[in-house]
Amino acid sequence: MNILFSPLGGTDPISENNFYDGSMLHICRHYDIDKVYLYMTKEIYEKHEKDDRYRFFINKLAEQKNKEIESVIIADKERDNVQEYDPFLFKFEEEINNIINELNDDDNFFINISSGTPAMKNALVILQDLNEYNCKFIQVSTPIKKMNEHTHGKVLELELMWEMNMELEKEGNNRCVESKCPSLSRLRKEEIIKKHIDEYDYRAALSVARDMEKNSTKNYIDELLRAVNRYNLNMKKVDNEYKKEGFDITPVKAGDARKLFEYALWLNIKVKREEYIDFVRGITPIVVELFEVVLKGRGKLDINKYCTLNGYKVRVWDTGKIAKNIQGKDTSIKDIVNKEYKIKHSDKDKVEEFRFGIIYSEALLYLIKNLIDDEVLFDIASNIRTVEEKVRNLAAHDIVALDSNDIKNRTGFTPVQIMDKIKKLFNYTNFGIKPEYWDSYDDMNKELKRRISEHREETTSC
Numbered sequence: 001m002n003i004l005f006s007p008l009g010g011t012d013p014i015s016e017n018n019f020y021d022g023s024m025l026h027i028c029r030h031y032d033i034d035k036v037y038l039y040m041t042k043e044i045y046e047k048h049e050k051d052d053r054y055r056f057f058i059n060k061l062a063e064q065k066n067k068e069i070e071s072v073i074i075a076d077k078e079r080d081n082v083q084e085y086d087p088f089l090f091k092f093e094e095e096i097n098n099i100i101n102e103l104n105d106d107d108n109f110f111i112n113i114s115s116g117t118p119a120m121k122n123a124l125v126i127l128q129d130l131n132e133y134n135c136k137f138i139q140v141s142t143p144i145k146k147m148n149e150h151t152h153g154k155v156l157e158l159e160l161m162w163e164m165n166m167e168l169e170k171e172g173n174n175r176c177v178e179s180k181c182p183s184l185s186r187l188r189k190e191e192i193i194k195k196h197i198d199e200y201d202y203r204a205a206l207s208v209a210r211d212m213e214k215n216s217t218k219n220y221i222d223e224l225l226r227a228v229n230r231y232n233l234n235m236k237k238v239d240n241e242y243k244k245e246g247f248d249i250t251p252v253k254a255g256d257a258r259k260l261f262e263y264a265l266w267l268n269i270k271v272k273r274e275e276y277i278d279f280v281r282g283i284t285p286i287v288v289e290l291f292e293v294v295l296k297g298r299g300k301l302d303i304n305k306y307c308t309l310n311g312y313k314v315r316v317w318d319t320g321k322i323a324k325n326i327q328g329k330d331t332s333i334k335d336i337v338n339k340e341y342k343i344k345h346s347d348k349d350k351v352e353e354f355r356f357g358i359i360y361s362e363a364l365l366y367l368i369k370n371l372i373d374d375e376v377l378f379d380i381a382s383n384i385r386t387v388e389e390k391v392r393n394l395a396a397h398d399i400v401a402l403d404s405n406d407i408k409n410r411t412g413f414t415p416v417q418i419m420d421k422i423k424k425l426f427n428y429t430n431f432g433i434k435p436e437y438w439d440s441y442d443d444m445n446k447e448l449k450r451r452i453s454e455h456r457e458e459t460t461s462c
Contacts, residue, residue, distance in 0.1 A: 009044075036072070058071050
């Protein structure tokens with residue numbers, strides 16, 4: 001059913017000046033209303049008692065449409081101060097809630113915001129803002145495109161007024177406009193979502209969006225979910241949830257390259273959010289993998305050929321393989337690492353050999369130094385390794401608070417400088433990382449916010 005709630009004003013049901021439909025009747029005509037709730041103040045109810053004009057014209061329209069239109073009178077017979085909106089606010093809320101509670105799932109609910117006094121119209125708009133009703137607010141423009149005249153001459157007979165109705169033709173001009181002005185509540189929530197997006201807090205943004213009316217978020221909520229999964233490094237879900245109307249949020253597509261680059265972007269966000277403990281804890285995995293990638297690409301050394309898995313399925317050095325000469329070299333991994341390890345600890349009275357176990361960045365750094373002739377690369381890798389060594393264990397094993405100054409005091413570098421070195425290390429891979437790729441999260445944020453604003457513009461007519 002199509003159901004209408006309508007206050008009544010001076011030009012309802014038909015204007016006695018121009019004989020066009022008043023707003024209530026016009027909505028009934030063009031929205032094929034099946035049931036209309038007629039709110040009447042003291043003055044309107046007195047007119048109703050005099051000649052039953054409102055139901056008379058509704059019934060005439062029903063005859064014209066060859067259907068029935070049920071009329072329900074809401075008589076607020078004591079309401080005579082029609083310019084104060086507070087009383088209407090509470091009365092309308094009560095009546096509208098009663099109607100909504102009786103609606104079926106397939107019913108369509110409409111509210112007329114063109115009839116009645118300014119106080120009535122304001123009360124309805126405020127209620128929509130507060131309650132976000134799942135309905136359509138209908139405005140009806142005047143037939144002469146200016147303010148209606150409300151002064152009335154001699155009242156014509158109702159039958160004559162119907163016959164003189166300028167809109168008896170079924171194909172008459174539809175002056176109804178669905179008011180798409182979003183509620184202040186929705187606008188506030190959209191601004192909150194944008195704020196969360198700016199702060200890279202996609203889970204919080206999604207949580208707010210999911211509490212909103214589905215139609216108001218359809219332009220961006222799926223992409224917001226993809227942003228959550230991207231931040232969670234779940235690339236499989238990112239790809240599976242891609243839709244035709246979506247947008248590409250990950251610039252790097254290849255397996256290992258994508259995995260490492262997205263992880264680096266995640267670290268970069270940790271720096272931007274000043275979540276430094278997560279940042280330093282997250283350095284070790286990417287340092288080890290980047291060192292391996294660089295060794296394989298620049299040093300022609302594939303670490304995986306010199307490893308085995310222990311009982312916990314963790315890679316460890318294969319003591320037999322690392323003792324053999326590297327192909328094309330007259331030295332072994334064991335010799336290189338032990339030599340560099342002893343040099344580093346030469347100040348000690350007695351230096352034991354390096355303990356080969358799980359693959360860590362220290363041994364990989366020694367190999368980079370000896371197998372790749374690039375002082376700049378070694379300087380970058382050495383600085384990153386120093387950072388990892390000096391702050392990783394502290395953050396991993398102690399309950400501490402770290403700020404940018406703490407990290408700089410311990411390592412000589414700020415988190416931003418450390419992140420810049422990690423970015424530079426990517427230049428020594430064959431991943432083809434372009435400088436603009438590092439802005440891909442910000443590009444994603446801009447597109448998400450653009451979609452929010454675009455949908456607002458599409459659904460706004462006020």
